[in-house]
Amino acid sequence: DARVTQTPRHKVTEMGQEVTMRCQPILGHNTVFWYRQTMMQGLELLAYFRNRAPLDDSGMPKDRFSAEMPDATLATLKIQPSEPRDSAVYFCASGLGLAGGSYDTQYFGPGTRLTVL
Amino acid sequence: DAKTTQPPSMDCAEGRAANLPCNHSTISGNEYVYWYRQIHSQGPQYIIHGLKNNETNEMASLIITEDRKSSTLILPHATLRDTAVYYCIVRVHGSSNTGKLIFGQGTTLQVKP
Numbered sequence: 419d420a421r422v423t424q425t426p427r428h429k430v431t432e433m434g435q436e437v438t439m440r441c442q443p444i445l446g447h448n449t450v451f452w453y454r455q456t457m458m459q460g461l462e463l464l465a466y467f468r469n470r471a472p473l474d475d476s477g478m479p480k481d482r483f484s485a486e487m488p489d490a491t492l493a494t495l496k497i498q499p500s501e502p503r504d505s506a507v508y509f510c511a512s513g514l515g516l517a518g519g520s521y522d523t524q525y526f527g528p529g530t531r532l533t534v535l
Numbered sequence: 536d537a538k539t540t541q542p543p544s545m546d547c548a549e550g551r552a553a554n555l556p557c558n559h560s561t562i563s564g565n566e567y568v569y570w571y572r573q574i575h576s577q578g579p580q581y582i583i584h585g586l587k588n589n590e591t592n593e594m595a596s597l598i599i600t601e602d603r604k605s606s607t608l609i610l611p612h613a614t615l616r617d618t619a620v621y622y623c624i625v626r627v628h629g630s631s632n633t634g635k636l637i638f639g640q641g642t643t644l645q646v647k648p
Contacts, residue, residue: 460640474635509578523584
């Protein structure tokens with residue numbers, strides 16, 4: 419049963435610290451998404467990658483957030499320095515972008531619950 | 536992508552059909568209707584999608600009106616495990632933004648014993 423995995427599942431840190439969240443997409447999927455969920459804003463798309471190249475990161479605060487795909491099996495989302503307003507659940511999802519621009523469904527991981535004190 | 540409107544909450548008795556409506560009056564001809572749900576403390580889960588024909592899979596049925604301005608997700612025999620927030624999303628296939636899902640507030644479905 420192929421699944422998206424995320425680590426850590428929970429993270430508590432102090433303001434100003436660096437936070438790195440990791441995601442392992444489903445093997446064979448070529449597109450990875452990062453979402454953030456808060457009570458106030460709901461689910462928001464932060465960034466996504468196709469074939470490891472960033473396609474859209476317009477939803478991501480550029481000054482402190484960065485997203486990368488060092489290889490096809492690992493995506494990372496980093497916050498440096500972290501702030502209390504970054505407290506949220508961060509979801510990674512993967513999917514298969516098909517030829518001609520069509521698209522398959524997205525499969526979500528269990529999320530990383532981040533608390534910044 | 537077109538905006539969707541869903542009721543904030545609904546109740547359903549266990550074993551009965553749950554019918555979740557969604558309005559998408561500004562939908563374009565090339566936009567698909569997608570449904571996802573999010574059970575508490577889990578990531579969203581894909582349910583079903585369609586363009587203009589009704590669709591059915593092992594989880595649910597999707598009924599899209601002829602003018603495509605609204606749709607209904609039907610869970611034929613709701614169980615307590617179907618309690619979740621249900622999101623209706625419209626999305627274009629084949630555009631440069633083909634991957635993006637824009638989630639609204641969804642409908643919180645409470646299935647009661």
